[in-house]
Amino acid sequence: MILGIDLGTSMVKAALFSAEGDCLSVASRRSSPRALGGGRIEQDFEEIVTAVGAVVAEACAGHPAPQAIGITGQSDGLWLLDEEARGVRPAVSWLDDRGNPYLQGWIDSGAFAGVFRRNANAIFPGSHAPLMAALRDGDPDALARAHTASYLKDGILQRLTGARVTDASDASLPFLDIRRRDYDDEILALLGLEEYRRLLSPVMPAPGQAFALNAAGAALTGLPEGIPVHAGPFDLPACAMGAGVRAVGDGLIVIGTTLACEVLTDRIDTTADPVGMTLCMPQDGLWLRAMPATVGTATLDWILEMIGATHAEVDGLLAQSRAGANGANALPFFSATGERAPFVDVRARGQLSGLSTATTRADLVMAVCESVAYAARHCIEAAGLSGRVSVCGGGSNSATWSQMVADVLQRPLHVARRPEVGARGAAIAAMDVAGIAYDPAVWTQSEAVIEPRRETAAAYASGFDRYLDTVASARALWNRAPARPQRNAHAPRPQQPVRATS
Template sequence: MFLGIDLGTSGVKAVLIDAAHRVLGTGHAGLTVQSPVAGWSEQDPAAWIRATKAAIGDLDHGLDQVQGIGLSGQMHGAVCLDRDDQLLRPAILWNDGRARDEAAQLDADPQFHAITGNLVFAGFTAPKLLWMRRHEPNLFERVARVLLPKDYLRLWLTGDAISDMSDASGTAWFDPAARDWSDPLLAATGLSRSHMPALAEGSDVAGQLRADIAQELGLPAGIPVAGGAGDNAATAIGAGITGPGPGLVSLGTSGVIFAATDRFLPAPETAIHAFCHALPGSWHQMGVILSAAACLDWWAGINGRSAGELVAELDPVATAPGAVAFWPYLSGERTPLNDPAQRAGFTGLSGQATRQDMTRAVMEGVALALAENMAALREAGGGAQSLIAMGGGARSDLWLSMLAQATGVPVLRPAGAETGAGFGAARLGLMAATGAGPEEMGQPSIAARFDPDTTQQAAWSDALSRLREQRA
């Protein structure tokens, strides 16, 4: 058996699979996000450890038979440790917008585009450390190590400070073509290679489980922990996306359009991410919206209902977008805007607008934003002819049908789509433990297919044009 641990923003998920990649059990424990200042987003890494213990504790059998562990997690977060590996402050998360000015400064330095192949977004890790250098200089001087969120879990599990190529790609300190840290980019934020973890491919062994932690968790001591992956690369591994072919659409807290490539294809002018994939010799392009299912959860909270209850009130058939529209920028936006100051809102409201109209508008707005990301991928020379849907939002037939209309390509929901990154992490754990290659994974069976309706294409295209015009 093989265990995947996915450290998300809203919770930790544990997924147990067997050697045939069948899911045997899942566990979950929730997390909360703190926002001490408007636009800030932080978590206490100690809460990640507590949630990981609870999620693994939900698995009621088989832990003593686990042969390998894989990790995935929210990207871009800054976990700052002193020389004794003690936390200096809460982790600054991927959707934190405080480092907008610092990101703009780094982005204006041409070496960042030239080396990373990406824009420097405010949510990336490097601007956060530059912000600390300016606003928390006493803490910055004590920083001895910077880890990404999932790699803080690895430090706890194994005692080793190691990251993988896909997660490291999102720091703005990394050279994806060379698959290594960039000394000039680190120096631009006052850091050096000594502050960074070692590097491993996602399917390689990157530490062994410590005996004391193994005993606490009920796992065998010494089993390998894979390099793992950032959440989106891990989700793609779970969907069997290891090279050119079908792409991925992820409907989690954030939203992603992901396409694997066999070479590094940077296109920073499009605000598309060009990162390493979780497997050797593989890369990917990715468009990201910062709020996807988070928009529906926010709207559900306003109404005092669950997201499922609100969706159940709607006609389950995807029609042309309605008069009420929603721009899904609750936390700013990344692709294609690179603007943490963008904000969400409804337009087209009248006295006749209903809650159902507004719920549908929220879902349509997310679908349109992801369609805009698909267009950006095509502009960058990538894209996909179909999309495999993963994440919690993929449970909604209506939402996936909207995505098919908005993007113009078939959207496929695999069995077990909600296991997402945790399943991919478990697969990486299997590869690290057994030496299995990606060719042995295959793609999951498809449970449902949603095809675009050509009679609706013009209406969805018009709605996307209105989004762009009104935003401008």
């Protein structure tokens, strides 16, 4: 038995796997990111700790204790913990946009590009650096009290084992020298964050380390002490491992809350446009070139709420429209943080166009789903896809949407073995570190292969070209300086407001 724990943004899950990779049980609990207004989103670390204990106990009930435990989960955000791995304040979610102005400042100053030229990673608003900068101005006492600027899975590892470490995949962005797998002091200096070097956990050497479940971890989970526990890689590389991405050039599309497109590579390119991530894999000399767009099922959620429909209706609605959505078009950039792949623009915003009184609810859903499929092609090609491509994530549960992605790509689409692809990848990583023998081909065999349809090829080739043209036009509008209103020269000047004095 191998246990995989996946700490998602809105769900905590534990999946128990047999030696052959069969998923024997899954348990889940919702976690609750809290929207505080003004783009601020935070999470309660202790709520997640409690959920981990509950899902592990439920998933393992009635089974022998697992031989190893692997942990993966959401990356980024800022989880400030004390020496006992307890939160010194609510965690700032990776969805939070208070880092936007700091990122824009680094883009304008050249620091953003300077970081990319060192480690091939493009900072985005929800990552450690902008959030540290935001708290330095907004809550400096929390940074002063913190012992660790942690990632979620690393905080859970510390609560289960006492080990204060991180893995190279999480640390890759923003501060790591991804060749040496250690922090780059020059990056910290470029961003003006040298004083927070003390908060960064030591990075585990490749391929990682396992730590024994301690008494506190045993009390939380109900499992016996001593079980080896491994945290890392985070969810993007873990899903790639769980989906069987093993050959250089192979890729994965994760249609989740966000759209993550990634390709396995054996080279680092710091000369490209500063966009996307280059994430260390557990093995030295391998990286994932990732384009994690902020579009995804969250975009579909938005349109469904707007038209009063449910997820159960999606395939039926798509069947009522046709390729091209009867002229309706969408740009899927509805996240308040803008877009981070395959371009970076904190001002990116979504749009619907081509609408008329003949446009139906089904056409709107079709247009939005097509826009996410176009974004997937845009991202996976930018990541360097040259081999096999797989798909996973909640959106892949829609057979119609998955077929659409295959049609837009005009490539066979391998459906990753379900359920819990991320937890499966975490279990594989734990077995590698713990020295447990297994058959990678069996653990990651595809459930199905979706062949692209020739009859939609022309429509989607034309639609993709239109999508790229619309993105280019929209970017020019997003970033155009607003015109100043003309003032009548003879009109009285407005009075200046009186400043309050203390």
